[in-house]
Amino acid sequence: MxxxxxxxxxxxxxxxxxxxxxxxxxxxxxxxxxxxxxxxxxxxxxIPLRDGHRTACCFLITSRFGAAGFSEENESELHVGISNSKGVVFNYTESGIRCQQQGWEQSIVIPLVAPSNDSLSFRMLWDEQLETYSRLNTWTAARFQEQREFGSCCYGFALSFINHVMKEEGKQPISRERFTSQYILPRTEATSRYLSVxxxxxxxxxxxxxxxxxx
Ligand SMILES: [Zn+2]
Structure with missing residues (x-):
């Protein structure tokens, strides 16, 4: 499409x-x-889709079907990841963590860093934390199914990384329900509406x- x-x-x-x-x-x-x-x-x-590889430190939602995947019928096929400061997207799949420089050209983008907090040192720290976090044993290929059974998989990785950063900053974690209703749903619904129009x-x-x- x-x-x-x-x-x-x-x-x-x-x-x-x-x-x-x-x-x-x-x-x-x-x-x-x-x-x-x-x-x-x-x-x-x-159009409410952006090139995820041109973002820094964002939560990204994409679809294997391109823009058409954001229509209501296909929403179960959505995949999420986190970009580092150079637009490399870290995401958890059945083959483990992937660090991708392409494939996220049509993404819903949710910025995770307030502009006031954005600095070179912050970005360096973000990249370092993202790489370290991706290497944890939790995100291996073998555990992907196990994670999926608990409804986690790609979303679990992305959200727990966000909460890891919040914890480092001394902030309260955000629940899956709140993140979904406050940040995800308004954007997926707007995208779906846009595409049907x-x-x-x-x-x-x-x-x-x-x-x-x-x-
Ligand atoms: Zn008229």
Whole structure:
């Protein structure tokens, strides 16, 4: 599935999503050209996927099916990892820990470091901790199935690394439930919504919401 950015504008009391440049748009409800007025100026909505190898110190979610894997039907196939400061993605699989420099080009990206906390020394420490943590006996190929039975596997590795760093910083650990509901679900749901609108736009040229009586 090829993906790109959507353009959103309001006309006839409706919200319209389409593809293309914000200049030269027309409203599918009334057929008129859309004027680039201040209030209803079209805005570009960027696809919520980024190149994970261009991130530093982030939690990444990707899919073996590319962008299509983020649609609702395929969500069980999602895979997660942690990037180091150079965009190398550490992730736990059935062959143990992989450190990948490719394969995460279409990822949901969750930054783990506040910009105020980001420094060269922090990044060096992060990389060192990530490498050390990856070498622990917990993350061997042989134990992958065992981990999976406890619902852990790739997510278990990523989250326990985050909690390892929090502990080093003297912070309280974050539970799986809280991390999932606060950080993961809002983003996977937004991505899934984006992609279903995008697919509709590809098939029909536009996607419209509202009944025409709106503001
Ligand atoms: Zn219109």
């Amino acid at each position: 090829e993906t790109g950015d959507l353009v959103r504008f309001r006309h006839c009391g409706r919200t319209v999503y389409t593809l293309g440049s914000p200049a030269g748009l027309w409203c599918p409800a009334c057929g008129l050209a859309v004027r680039l007025g201040l209030m209803e100026a079209p805005v570009r909505i960027r 995008y697919q509709h736009v590809c098939q029909h040229g536009h996607y419209m919401t509202g009944d025409g009586d709106g503001p």
